[in-house]
Amino acid sequence: MYSVSDLNKINDEIRPLKELADRELQSIYGLSGEVYTPYIDSYNKVSIRKAKILFSLKNNGIIPFTEVETISAKLMVLHRKAKNGEVVEYDGYNYECQFSPLKLSKTGKVVRKWAKYWLKKVANDETDKEWESQVREIWPENFTIRNFDF
Secondary structure, eight states: OOOHHHHHHHHHHHHHHHHHHHHHHHHTTTOOSOOOOHHHHHHHHHHHHHHHHHHHHHHTTSSOOOHHHHHHHHHHHHTTTOOTTOEEEETTEEEEEEEEEEEEOTTSSSEEEEEEEEEEEOGGGOBOHHHHHHHHHHOGGGGSOBSSOO
């Protein structure tokens, strides 16, 4: 079981990694092929560890679930068969269903598993950036593609 001090430690660990990963992402922009990205990989691993700690703390009632988590859970139940890009209305706001590749085959050509999440739409049919950043923090594993199980 985790504690709030574990969350504070991982937050201290993730800050410098985020800066390095962002710089590395900018430096490889436009490159193709297999690119060595040690900082992005490290940041992704720590982000997944942080999400596990947050999930444990929330399940044990130490930290409350966020609005993003509660609304996403309700939308998953209400719209189980939603397609990619489908927009639904809930409590006066529009939410768009998104899928991203979660697990690839060994060759990397076939998607074996998809991650489903919801993004909140704001005026001009744009995505709410704050909502999207919370989705990425809560479920970082949805945005890191894994080729195979370890």
